[in-house]
Amino acid sequence: MSDSLLDVRNLxxxxxxxxxxxxxxxxxxxxxxxxxxxxxxxxSGSGKTATALSLIRLLPPNARIVSGEILxxxxxxxxxEETELRKIRGAEISMVFQDPMTFLDPLMKxxxxxxxSISLHQGKTSDLKVKVVxxxxxxxxxxxxxxxxxxxxxxxxxxxxxxxxxxxxxxxPSLIIADEPTTALDVTVQGQILELLKTLVRKRRGLSLLxxxxxxxxxxxxxxxxxxxxxxxxxxxxxxxxxxxxxxxPYTQALLTAANSIYFxxxxxxxxxxxxxxxxxxxxxxxxxxxxxxxxxxxSEKEPILIDIGTSRAACWLYPKK
Amino acid sequence: MRILAPLLxxxxxxxxxxxxxxxxxISKRAVHAVDGxxxxxxxxxxxxxxxxSGSGKTTLGRIIxxxxxxxxGSVMFEGQEIFSLRGKxxxxxxxxxxxxxxxxxxxxxxxxxxxxxxxxxxxxxxLATRSEADERAYHLLEQVKLTPPxxxxxxxxxxxxxxxxxxxxxxxxxALGPKLVVADEPVSSLDMSVKASxxxxxxxxxxxxxxxxxxxxxxxxxxxxxxxxVAVMYAGRIVELAETDExxxxxxxPYTQALLASTPVPDPxxxxxxxxxxxxxxxSPIDPPDYCRFSSRCPYKQDKCLxxxxxxxxxxxxxxxxxxxxx
Ligand SMILES: Nc1ncnc2c1ncn2[C@@H]1O[C@H](COP(=O)(O)OP(=O)(O)OP(=O)(O)O)[C@@H](O)[C@H]1O
Ligand SMILES: Nc1ncnc2c1ncn2[C@@H]1O[C@H](COP(=O)(O)OP(=O)(O)OP(=O)(O)O)[C@@H](O)[C@H]1O
Ligand SMILES: [Mg+2]
Ligand SMILES: [Mg+2]
Numbered sequence: 001m002s003d004s005l006l007d008v009r010n011l012x013x014x015x016x017x018x019x020x021x022x023x024x025x026x027x028x029x030x031x032x033x034x035x036x037x038x039x040x041x042x043x044s045g046s047g048k049t050a051t052a053l054s055l056i057r058l059l060p061p062n063a064r065i066v067s068g069e070i071l072x073x074x075x076x077x078x079x080x081e082e083t084e085l086r087k088i089r090g091a092e093i094s095m096v097f098q099d100p101m102t103f104l105d106p107l108m109k110x111x112x113x114x115x116x117s118i119s120l121h122q123g124k125t126s127d128l129k130v131k132v133v134x135x136x137x138x139x140x141x142x143x144x145x146x147x148x149x150x151x152x153x154x155x156x157x158x159x160x161x162x163x164x165x166x167x168x169x170x171x172x173p174s175l176i177i178a179d180e181p182t183t184a185l186d187v188t189v190q191g192q193i194l195e196l197l198k199t200l201v202r203k204r205r206g207l208s209l210l211x212x213x214x215x216x217x218x219x220x221x222x223x224x225x226x227x228x229x230x231x232x233x234x235x236x237x238x239x240x241x242x243x244x245x246x247x248x249x250p251y252t253q254a255l256l257t258a259a260n261s262i263y264f265x266x267x268x269x270x271x272x273x274x275x276x277x278x279x280x281x282x283x284x285x286x287x288x289x290x291x292x293x294x295x296x297x298x299x300s301e302k303e304p305i306l307i308d309i310g311t312s313r314a315a316c317w318l319y320p321k322k
Numbered sequence: 323m324r325i326l327a328p329l330l331x332x333x334x335x336x337x338x339x340x341x342x343x344x345x346x347x348i349s350k351r352a353v354h355a356v357d358g359x360x361x362x363x364x365x366x367x368x369x370x371x372x373x374x375s376g377s378g379k380t381t382l383g384r385i386i387x388x389x390x391x392x393x394x395g396s397v398m399f400e401g402q403e404i405f406s407l408r409g410k411x412x413x414x415x416x417x418x419x420x421x422x423x424x425x426x427x428x429x430x431x432x433x434x435x436x437x438x439x440x441x442x443x444x445x446x447x448x449l450a451t452r453s454e455a456d457e458r459a460y461h462l463l464e465q466v467k468l469t470p471p472x473x474x475x476x477x478x479x480x481x482x483x484x485x486x487x488x489x490x491x492x493x494x495x496x497a498l499g500p501k502l503v504v505a506d507e508p509v510s511s512l513d514m515s516v517k518a519s520x521x522x523x524x525x526x527x528x529x530x531x532x533x534x535x536x537x538x539x540x541x542x543x544x545x546x547x548x549x550x551x552v553a554v555m556y557a558g559r560i561v562e563l564a565e566t567d568e569x570x571x572x573x574x575x576p577y578t579q580a581l582l583a584s585t586p587v588p589d590p591x592x593x594x595x596x597x598x599x600x601x602x603x604x605x606s607p608i609d610p611p612d613y614c615r616f617s618s619r620c621p622y623k624q625d626k627c628l629x630x631x632x633x634x635x636x637x638x639x640x641x642x643x644x645x646x647x648x649x
Contacts (some may be wrong), residue, residue: 188580191600216588220593221587264643271516275485
């Protein structure tokens with residue numbers, strides 16, 4: 001895949017506890033092409049954030065990348081020196097978090113936070129202030145000259161998220177990883193942020209977006225291609241229309257049925273019984289088998305691997321291997 | 323017993339939270355959490371209350387079950403004003419109205435087992451002996467599909483998943499056979515796969531027990547799947563009220579329309595065609611303007627909207643809207 005901007009191969013990232021190991025990312029392969037919006041969708045605890053943080057190695061001390069490659073423009077981020085990596089983080093790849101306050105400094109003015117980020121990656125420039133104002137304008141913040149002097153707490157949740165996106169954009173990255181960027185926001189504000197992200201991807205040629213969400217609606221609206229994650233693994237990969245028209249993996253099918261039963265009138269409500277498994281001791285074989293209505297003996301015995309099924313890929317024993 | 327009285331009637335309820343309640347404070351500024359709400363709910367039906375964060379939903383829900391006293395207005399339950407009840411009557415009202423809290427963590431005491439949570443209502447109201455209460459608890463778990471019950475009775479909240487906790491909260495709420503359950507965002511914190519099962523359960527319980535739900539949510543679509551009537555709240559006021567199908571087919575308030583257009587629908591063919599036109603930021607809830615509160619975000623506002631407050635008016639049969647220029 002030569003046109004890949006990011007190519008992740010067989011990535012494993014574990015959290016080490018005092019007595020247990022959480023296999024949060026377990027043999028995940030994914031790619032993002034130039035200009036593409038790629039989604040990772042999955043329920044709480046499936047390892048989405050863990051995957052995102054692994055990609056730029058923004059990991060807590062108890063986490064370790066156990067194996068795999070993260071290829072970006074000819075470099076393997078999984079083994080890159082921390083100093084080298086720092087140049088890539090924020091400049092080539094930036095991240096937008098669910099809670100802006102995990103990133104914004106509450107005691108620092110908005111303008112200063114953005115200038116700091118710009119000068120860190122571009123060095124001191126004389127037109128710094130102009131650049132800062134431009135970056136706020138680019139994310140549709142009204143009266144940016146005023147907002148420069150605000151502290152984070154003076155902004156609403158939606159505005160803070162815009163500032164975060166402005167910071168992420170300020171260094172003209174080629175990839176933005178957005179982890180649930182709108183989950184904490186009201187729907188109308190979420191709508192505004194989604195519109196903003198769509199416009200940015202459309203306008204900035206080559207900008208790619210890796211969007212992490214548990215909301216199939218957001219996926220349907222935003223993504224070109226989607227990875228479905230379950231219990232630390234990718235269980236399906238598909239372009240967005242195939243995913244919604246012909247979901248292959250029973251988990252994807254069940255998720256979609258559940259979502260549809262809520263969003264479209266007249267459908268019988270159907271959920272999935274059970275819970276996302278504990279990743280310290282995941283089920284044997286296919287990790288979805290305890291909740292799967294099609295489970296067969298082999299499903300608890302052997303782990304299925306991702307195989308091509310039409311234009312999609314899924315890891316499920318229902319599909320015969322060619 | 324007055325037969326014609328609706329199960330629940332909320333009359334011109336207001337709740338203001340004064341700022342800086344210090345003795346010397348001369349400031350009369352206040353958060354207008356609920357600012358003149360009137361509603362009715364009939365037996366056996368569900369009213370969905372939708373609105374964005376901070377619009378006053380939780381405050382209104384808590385006023386309805388008597389947990390918060392309103393600044394003005396009254397709440398009638400089966401024809402009786404609930405805040406005038408005392409002693410025995412007040413105690414018996416508690417068996418008829420229940421609330422499921424927004425956050426399952428907050429509604430279950432982390433140090434009490436499921437058995438304790440579910441037997442307590444019977445023991446507290448002296449409706450059963452301990453062994454009878456145990457039996458009832460067992461049956462309640464069956465009703466909320468936590469089976470086999472013996473697997474769950476002696477668990478603590480931290481040993482339950484989010485969906486299971488919410489089922490226990492529902493079991494407790496229906497324990498004494500209430501007529502009204504106020505459910506504050508009962509599924510918001512749950513995963514998609516679990517949401518649908520909990521909603522389905524709530525539907526089943528309603529048809530079995532004939533109770534009414536006052537269902538609070540910020541998700542209009544989720545409300546649709548379970549409500550007969552939907553009320554849309556914005557900045558402390560009801561801005562639209564109609565039967566669910568009517569509201570979805572003919573949303574008349576610009577905010578309702580914005581809500582509908584903003585929610586990403588899980589179908590690329592629909593979701594990719596959305597167009598949104600809500601702009602701007604909401605007013606502060608502190609001393610809101612005396613004109614239309616949605617005007618700061620409304621794409622259709624006109625001069626009149628910046629001069630006076632609109633009032634809730636019936637634009638079609640049973641379809642109420644608070645807007646000078648309904649769509
Ligand atoms: N610092 C940590 N130490 C140990 N385990 C962790 C740590 N952070 C996350 N985990 C565990 O790793 C697993 C994956 O978590 P992750 O945060 O990636 O899930 P997620 O898919 O992002 O879920 P959500 O939708 O709730 O954000 C979970 O089981 C979680 O409990
Ligand atoms: N005890 C209180 N003191 C002061 N202000 C309060 C209090 N409780 C609520 N408020 C304010 O009243 C308004 C309405 O709050 P409420 O919790 O009812 O909103 P909500 O619609 O339930 O929001 P959410 O969707 O976030 O739960 C908010 O501005 C809130 O900050
Ligand atoms: Mg996460
Ligand atoms: Mg609330």
